Amino acid sequence: MSAFEQACRDAGLKLTHQRLEIFRELVLATDHPAAETLYHRLKKHLPTLSLDTIYRTLASLERHGLISRVYTTQSQARFELERRLHHHLICSNCSEIIDFYWESFDQSSLPENLNAWGKVKRKNVTVHGLCRKCLKKNTPDPA
Amino acid sequence: MSAFEQACRDAGLKLTHQRLEIFRELVLATDHPAAETLYHRLKKHLPTLSLDTIYRTLASLERHGLISRVYTTQSQARFELERRLHHHLICSNCSEIIDFYWESFDQSSLPENLNAWGKVKRKNVTVHGLCRKCLKKNTPDPA
DNA sequence: CTATGTGCAAAGCGTTTGCGACGGT
DNA sequence: ACCGTCGCAAACGCTTTGCACATAG
Numbered sequence: 271m272s273a274f275e276q277a278c279r280d281a282g283l284k285l286t287h288q289r290l291e292i293f294r295e296l297v298l299a300t301d302h303p304a305a306e307t308l309y310h311r312l313k314k315h316l317p318t319l320s321l322d323t324i325y326r327t328l329a330s331l332e333r334h335g336l337i338s339r340v341y342t343t344q345s346q347a348r349f350e351l352e353r354r355l356h357h358h359l360i361c362s363n364c365s366e367i368i369d370f371y372w373e374s375f376d377q378s379s380l381p382e383n384l385n386a387w388g389k390v391k392r393k394n395v396t397v398h399g400l401c402r403k404c405l406k407k408n409t410p411d412p413a
Numbered sequence: 414m415s416a417f418e419q420a421c422r423d424a425g426l427k428l429t430h431q432r433l434e435i436f437r438e439l440v441l442a443t444d445h446p447a448a449e450t451l452y453h454r455l456k457k458h459l460p461t462l463s464l465d466t467i468y469r470t471l472a473s474l475e476r477h478g479l480i481s482r483v484y485t486t487q488s489q490a491r492f493e494l495e496r497r498l499h500h501h502l503i504c505s506n507c508s509e510i511i512d513f514y515w516e517s518f519d520q521s522s523l524p525e526n527l528n529a530w531g532k533v534k535r536k537n538v539t540v541h542g543l544c545r546k547c548l549k550k551n552t553p554d555p556a
Numbered sequence: 557c558t559a560t561g562t563g564c565a566a567a568g569c570g571t572t573t574g575c576g577a578c579g580g581t
Numbered sequence: 582a583c584c585g586t587c588g589c590a591a592a593c594g595c596t597t598t599g600c601a602c603a604t605a606g
Contacts, residue, residue: 284580284585305571320588325571327586341484341539345570345596359530372524380540381515387502388544395538396484397523401531427560427605448596463563468596470561488571488595 274336281334291316292327296337296351302367304346340367341396357394361401368401417479424477434459435470439480439494445510447489483510484539500537504544511544 274293278285295308303311305324312319328349331337340348340358344365355376359368375395384390417436421428438451446454448467455462471492474480483491483501487508498519502511518538527533 286586323587339486341486343482343484361531368530370527384513384540387511388504388542388548390540390542392541393538395536397527397533398535399531399533405531429561466562
C-alpha cells in the first residue's frame with residue numbers, strides 16, 4: 271500500500287482519501303469489479319463519494335499503469351490491479367471473472383509465424399465455462 | 414452461405430435482404446467490425462439501411478449462435494463469425510484484431526486445479542503487442 | 557393473411573466533461 | 582497559495598426500444 275503511495279507521488283497524483291479508498295477496495299476485490307460495483311461498496315463508508323470520482327480515479331490509475339481494464343463482452347468496464355502475469359476464468363452464466371496462474375504456459379513459445387504479425391508483448395489465456403455455483407444452481411447458459 | 418439460409422430457417426428467422434447482406438459482410442470481414450463499421454460499409458450498397466437494423470440483426474444472429482461478440486476493453490462491441498476454434502492478436506496501438514490458429518495449444522490440457530472452479534468449455538489465447546503497421550509508423554503505444 | 561422485420565425517433569445506460577468549491581502539498 | 586481533485590449536473594456515445602409501415606412465408 272505504501273508502494274501505492276510512492277507510485278502516486280512519482281506520478282504527481284495527490285493522496286486523497288477517495289483515491290486511497292478506491293485503490294484499497296481494488297486490492298481487496300478478487301472479482302474484477304465495475305465502476306458502479308466499487309461505488310456501492312465504498313458508499314457505505316464514504317457516503318459523499320460520487321460516481322464521477324470513481325470513473326476519474328480509475329482512468330487516472332489506469333493511465334499510470336497501476337490498474338488495468340479487463341477484456342469483456344459486456345458494456346460495463348471492469349478493473350483489476352496490475353499484478354503479476356495471470357489468466358482469467360470466466361463463467362458464461364454469471365460472468366464472474368477469477369484469476370488463475372499457469373506458468374508452464376507462460377514459459378512456452380508462440381507459433382513462429384506470429385512474428386510476421388508484429389512485436390508480441392504479452393499472451394493471456396481466457397477459459398470459458400460454468401463456475402461451480404452456477405453448475406449447482408443448475409442454471410444452464412442463456413439460450 | 415446456404416448453410417446460413419438453412420440456419421435461419423431452422424431458427425425461424427426470415428431471409429431478408431438486410432439480414433443476408435449483414436451476414437455476408439461479416440463473412441468477408443477479417444477485422445471483427447463494430448456495428449457502426451458494418452453500417453458504413455453496407456450503406457454504400459443499401460442506402461436505406463438503418464443502424465438499428467444492424468444492431469437488431471447482430472443481436473439476433475448472436476442469440477442463434479451464428480456470430481459472436483469479441484472480448485474487448487473498448488466500449489464499442491465487435492463481432493465475428495462463429496468459426497472453428499481460433500485465437501486473437503490485438504494491436505495495443507490501433508486495436509486491430511486478427512485471428513490465428515495454434516493447434517498444439519488447443520490440444521494441451523489446462524492445470525488440473527481448474528477442475529475445482531467448475532466446468533471448462535473453451536480456452537482461448539489473446540496475444541497483445543504492436544502490429545507491423547504500427548511498428549512501421551513508429552507510433553509507440555499511448556502513454 | 558399473419559408474424560416478423562424494418563426505419564424512424566426517442567429513450568436508456570455507462571461514461572465523460574465543464575464548472576465552481578475544496579483540500580493536499 | 583497553488584494546482585490537482587471533488588461533487589454536481591449536463592452532455593456524450595453506443596445501444597435498445599416503441600411505434601407504424603413494409604415484407605417474407
